[in-house]
Amino acid sequence: MSNLIDDDPRIIEFDVRTDEMLVNMGPQHPSTHGVLRLVLRTDGEIVSEVEPHIGYLHRCAEKIGENITPRQWIPYTDRLDYLAAMNMNLGWALTVEKLMRHEVSEKARHLRVLIAEFNRIASHLVGMGAYGLDLGTFSPFLYAFREREKILDLFEEACGARLTYSYLTVGGATADLPPGWLQKCEAFLDQFAPMIQEYHTLLTTNAIFVKRTAGIGVLSREMAIDYGCSGPVLRGSGVDQDMRRDGESIYTAMYDGYAFEVAVQKDGRYPRDHAYPAVPTDAVLGDCWHRFFVRMVEVVQSMDLVRQAIDRYAACRDPLGEPLKLAEKLPVGDAYLETEAPKGQMGFYVVGNGTPIPWRVRARSSSFSNLSVTHELCRGCLIADVPAIVGSLDIVMGEIDR
Amino acid sequence: MRGPGFLEQLEVACPGAVVGRNLEALDPWIEVAGDRLADVCRWLKNSSVPRFDSLQCITAVDWFEPDPKKAAKVTWQPHLELVYHLWSVSARASLVLKVNLPRWSGDIPGHLPEIPSVAGIWRTADWHEREVFDLSGVSFTGHPDLRRILCPEDWEGYPLRKDYEMPLHYHGIRGK
Numbered sequence: 001m002s003n004l005i006d007d008d009p010r011i012i013e014f015d016v017r018t019d020e021m022l023v024n025m026g027p028q029h030p031s032t033h034g035v036l037r038l039v040l041r042t043d044g045e046i047v048s049e050v051e052p053h054i055g056y057l058h059r060c061a062e063k064i065g066e067n068i069t070p071r072q073w074i075p076y077t078d079r080l081d082y083l084a085a086m087n088m089n090l091g092w093a094l095t096v097e098k099l100m101r102h103e104v105s106e107k108a109r110h111l112r113v114l115i116a117e118f119n120r121i122a123s124h125l126v127g128m129g130a131y132g133l134d135l136g137t138f139s140p141f142l143y144a145f146r147e148r149e150k151i152l153d154l155f156e157e158a159c160g161a162r163l164t165y166s167y168l169t170v171g172g173a174t175a176d177l178p179p180g181w182l183q184k185c186e187a188f189l190d191q192f193a194p195m196i197q198e199y200h201t202l203l204t205t206n207a208i209f210v211k212r213t214a215g216i217g218v219l220s221r222e223m224a225i226d227y228g229c230s231g232p233v234l235r236g237s238g239v240d241q242d243m244r245r246d247g248e249s250i251y252t253a254m255y256d257g258y259a260f261e262v263a264v265q266k267d268g269r270y271p272r273d274h275a276y277p278a279v280p281t282d283a284v285l286g287d288c289w290h291r292f293f294v295r296m297v298e299v300v301q302s303m304d305l306v307r308q309a310i311d312r313y314a315a316c317r318d319p320l321g322e323p324l325k326l327a328e329k330l331p332v333g334d335a336y337l338e339t340e341a342p343k344g345q346m347g348f349y350v351v352g353n354g355t356p357i358p359w360r361v362r363a364r365s366s367s368f369s370n371l372s373v374t375h376e377l378c379r380g381c382l383i384a385d386v387p388a389i390v391g392s393l394d395i396v397m398g399e400i401d402r
Numbered sequence: 403m404r405g406p407g408f409l410e411q412l413e414v415a416c417p418g419a420v421v422g423r424n425l426e427a428l429d430p431w432i433e434v435a436g437d438r439l440a441d442v443c444r445w446l447k448n449s450s451v452p453r454f455d456s457l458q459c460i461t462a463v464d465w466f467e468p469d470p471k472k473a474a475k476v477t478w479q480p481h482l483e484l485v486y487h488l489w490s491v492s493a494r495a496s497l498v499l500k501v502n503l504p505r506w507s508g509d510i511p512g513h514l515p516e517i518p519s520v521a522g523i524w525r526t527a528d529w530h531e532r533e534v535f536d537l538s539g540v541s542f543t544g545h546p547d548l549r550r551i552l553c554p555e556d557w558e559g560y561p562l563r564k565d566y567e568m569p570l571h572y573h574g575i576r577g578k
Contacts, residue, residue, distance in 0.1 A: 226455075334428070336459070
């Protein structure tokens with residue numbers, strides 16, 4: 001392996017030139033969102049090449065999954081995207097249910113929509129706040145975390161954990177919501193709704209923020225598809241795809257009867273755009289600003305979905321149902337399912353061989369593919385734009401390194 | 403997955419490339435001969451209706467039972483299986499390709515089995531193939547930059563192989 005590096009012509013060339021520099025960003029850099037190392041090849045302030053080095057958080061979760069039952073692997077899914085652990089639980093639970101051809105109760109279905117969308121708000125709040133931090137403004141981060149804290153409090157009340165929930169599980173959920181939880185959730189939404197305007201003032205329409213993000217890191221539609229980007233990164237480039245609407249029936253059935261519009265710019269307009277500030281004139285479809293804005297639109301959309309789910313959940317008279325047994329036998333066969341997690345399409349693949357322990361477990365991470373496009377976006381940008389671009393991808397290293 | 407009509411078109415475009423199929427499975431799949439994989443993928447990306455413009459995931463499954471007692475009971479021969487999950491953004495359709503490989507090239511342990519890279523067809527495959535190489539030990543011929551991605555560069559062995567054993571030491575760190 002070391003020979004490969006020694007013979008690399010780029011490195012040899014670097015040795016003889018004087019005006020270019022290799023700059024290591026990370027793995028402990030605050031704006032790389034965890035332990036990500038970016039090696040920048042710079043000429044003055046211009047970045048000519050970026051190479052991400054990943055794997056600092058690698059735990060080989062897939063190998064662990066081959067030695068325990070699917071329900072026992074739920075806590076490991078928490079640690080993939082630890083900012084949206086509920087969505088990870090849900091993705092894995094649905095994949096195993098697909099393999100076992102199991103259907104959850106009506107009440108569990110609405111509970112899952114409620115919890116997953118609620119977690120999406122929390123995840124986007126971190127994405128938004130931390131993005132402001134990357135660009136040098138501290139207050140939006142504090143405002144975002146203040147509200148997120150309340151969501152975590154509610155999750156703690158529901159399942160006892162604030163970050164790694166293991167709440168949604170194969171066959172339903174580990175417990176029903178405690179009495180009075182729905183009212184608290186509604187009270188939070190009422191209090192949270194006016195805050196959105198604050199965020200728009202602080203970031204979306206802020207002149208400095210727009211200067212730093214509009215027209216920066218433009219990702220074309222074709223390139224986004226070619227690199228397998230998904231979620232807000234894909235929709236920020238104008239691709240109309242959302243697994244909640246376009247995915248497999250076992251997943252889309254969860255959202256049957258729910259009204260929502262995919263947060264994507266169509267014919268120059270975002271859905272319900274009268275409620276949002278206007279798109280700045282400098283912004284180009286596919287740039288950092290649009291990726292950020294898609295997340296902001298999704299926060300409002302998720303609030304709406306949570307409200308719809310609260311009504312439906314409250315109307316359910318049937319019991320929630322028990323989750324599957326810890327050591328239920330898996331049928332022979334394989335199943336792959338992608339769900340729309342806040343960061344993008346999270347795919348799980350499971351191969352069963354007739355025993356309770358899966359033969360193979362695979363987690364296809366959205367951040368992994370989203371990050372792989374960095375070197376294209378950063379080519380020719382300024383060093384100061386690198387955090388702006390990487391931050392706009394909203395990656396989580398736990399999910400990339402697995 | 404399209405119907406049988408789609409498979410006939412594939413047969414016309416790449417004769418003899420499809421060597422197996424299971425259209426009744428949960429995710430219907432077709433098995434492709436390893437040496438024809440690049441042809442099939444190029445056709446699926448550029449010419450098929452619908453065009454599969456996005457690669458979602460590449461997985462390697464190691465079909466090998468290290469326990470001799472259990473190995474006597476299994477019905478399959480030891481092999482590696484590569485699974486490609488494709489997606490068409492315009493048609494919102496999915497397709498699963500499977501390729502069977504020997505566990506080791508020429509049955510010599512340590513000699514990685516080879517398969518043509520599809521990184522030139524879908525850029526997603528670049529990092530995904532590096533990951534499969536890193537964890538499952540498959541060599542992708544024609545890959546622009548095939549090196550380990552998640553494990554350190556001097557790591558030995560392929561952790562997702564069923565007969566993998568954790569090293570006892572790594573730079574003075576205890577492994578077990």
